[in-house]
Amino acid sequence: MLNGKRIVLIISGGIAAYKSLDLIRRLRERGARVIPVMTKGAQQFITPLAVGALSTEKVFTELFDREAEQDVGHIRLARDNDLILIAPATADLMAKMAHGIADDLATAVLLATDKPVLVAPAMNPKMWDNAATQRNIAQLQADGIHFVGPERGEMAESGEAGLGRMSEPLNIVAAVENFISRETDFSSAEEQKASLTGRRVVITSGPTHEPIDPVRYIANRSSGKQGHAIAAAAARAGATVALISGPVNLPDPEGVQTVHVESASEMLQAVKDALPADVAIMAAAVADWRIASESDQKIKKDATGAPPALSLTENPDILATIGHHDTLRPLLLVGFAAETQNLEANARSKLQRKRADWIVANDVSPETGIMGGDHNMVRIVSKTGIEDWPHMGKSEVAERLVTRIADFLSKPTP
CATH class of the missing domain: 3.40.50.1950 (Flavin prenyltransferase-like)
Structure with missing residues (x-):
């Protein structure tokens, strides 16, 4: 190149x-x-x-x-x-x-x-x-x-x-x-932007923080680098982009409307507020559970020093909520599957259960260095099959995904 x-x-x-x-x-x-x-x-x-x-x-x-x-x-x-x-x-x-x-x-x-x-x-x-x-x-x-x-x-x-x-x-x-x-x-920047010009894209990125008390929370290791890179690439391609971001240590992408949230419930509401759209890309690593009853004071040890019992309840499933929604579901719904085992099987199951069009699946086992790192290696799982993409920078994954999305949207709807 x-x-x-x-x-x-x-x-x-x-x-x-x-x-x-x-x-x-x-x-x-x-x-x-x-x-x-x-x-x-x-x-x-x-x-x-x-x-x-x-x-x-x-x-x-x-x-x-x-x-x-x-x-x-x-x-x-x-x-x-x-x-x-x-x-x-x-x-x-x-x-x-x-x-x-x-x-x-x-x-x-x-x-x-x-x-x-x-x-x-x-x-x-x-x-x-x-x-x-x-x-x-x-x-x-x-x-x-x-x-x-x-x-x-x-x-x-x-x-x-x-x-x-x-x-x-x-x-x-x-x-x-x-x-x-x-x-x-593309012979000019304007021609490059034309690939998604007039399209609206909603993207989620980063982790969510689910509060336990005013001091502690449940979270995960997502850095938001991949989701933010996709948002930036979509904006460069001419789309109107709404990025719903959990807590990350990244600057807001240029040319993107960014909404900052903390919890899964806040992220779901922000996604609903940003829809309808032509494309929704659910790249955030949303916490599966939250505390059933958040304490308004810091939880202390009891006299024996035993850890407190925490009761968990399931968070809303943002991808499934949008996938099964009668009016908010976009033309193209893309989910992410970060797995440590049975990557293909879990991605196929997620595709079907959550009524997504594509699942971007990756192995985030600690030895891969993908979670929080600058590189990624993904598989695109759809109803028609699986595409294996090579190891590349997260910005390159973003550009390639946006190109594939633009190609999908350019074809007549069956």
């Missing part, structure tokens, strides 16, 4: 710069030509020698390079490429981009380019959450800049955990491939 594509990779200063070495290797494995640009900060973490050795290209570092600028080198870098990728992108670099500052080679290239730009942010969680950073992100998105990540995780330099970790190289590569694929398949 990337064979012969020319990608300018801007590496800015941060500990995540070490990941750019693997990123270069992964891009070149797929046939891309990677032209590196390094800021002064980046050179404090990795060397131009290492970057040049892996890319087999000249590494550009200076704006005022007499040899490179004899033919206006920064303009050539800005224009002679298929994509500009920034990984890692620091808060400082994004602030300069948002305000049109061009005080080094990297920012001069970005100000002069007429090519698409994909940004992989990396910074401390407090820096990411800072109001100034969020204003800059909003401005960049309004300017047409594309983002991959950041992800939630532990910060290498501080030991803190939160949202701000740079996406893993393979996930960034998947985002690059998705972007290049869209540019190749």
Whole structure:
């Protein structure tokens, strides 16, 4: 997919710069030509020698390079490429981009380019959450800049955990491939959007939290990454998207109407409020049970120290409720089945019992790393059979699913 594509990779200063070495290797494995640009900060973490050795290209570092600028080198870098990728992108670099500052080679290239730009942010969680950073992100998105990540995780330099970790190289590569694929398949962004233009899509994502008392709750390990990626992909395809999200540590996708909920009951009501729609994709990992009677005070141990007896009751089944509804059921209803055993049998049973059209089934056993991770391997189960999809990034799964949905909707209803 990337064979012969020319990608300018801007590496800015941060500990995540070490990941750019693997990123270069992964891009070149797929046939891309990677032209590196390094800021002064980046050179404090990795060397131009290492970057040049892996890319087999000249590494550009200076704006005022007499040899490179004899033919206006920064303009050539800005224009002679298929994509500009920034990984890692620091808060400082994004602030300069948002305000049109061009005080080094990297920012001069970005100000002069007429090519698409994909940004992989990396910074401390407090820096990411800072109001100034969020204003800059909003401005960049309004300017047409594309983002991959950041992800939630532990910060290498501080030991803190939160949202701000740079996406893993393979996930960034998947985002690059998705972007290049869209540019190749459609002659313009408007044509790309036309695939779901005029369609309304409702998506659920993330876990639900079922309160036990004011302190504790029942939950699961869902990160919401897959559901959020599907929402973003559907919006890019031109759909009007309503995302019903449980508690996640992810930014709201660009161009999506996001409703935040906590419990399964709240999620069901929000889904009903968002319908009718052409498509409903139930990607959330909804808790099967809740406490029959939530305590309004923190539950304490008794005198013997014995654990309290908790009485559980079944939560509403959102997929089945919509699947069997006479008026709210959409043209296409897609459910998810996260299983640890008997994947195919459980997915087929779910398809029938809940009256879904497709089930996206995946094995979430701990050793797969899928639950909470950046990659997925799914099977699409329908009445006509089973499709096995290869291991890929969750953003790529999302793009592929949206393409399949658009193809389904484009065909006459039998």
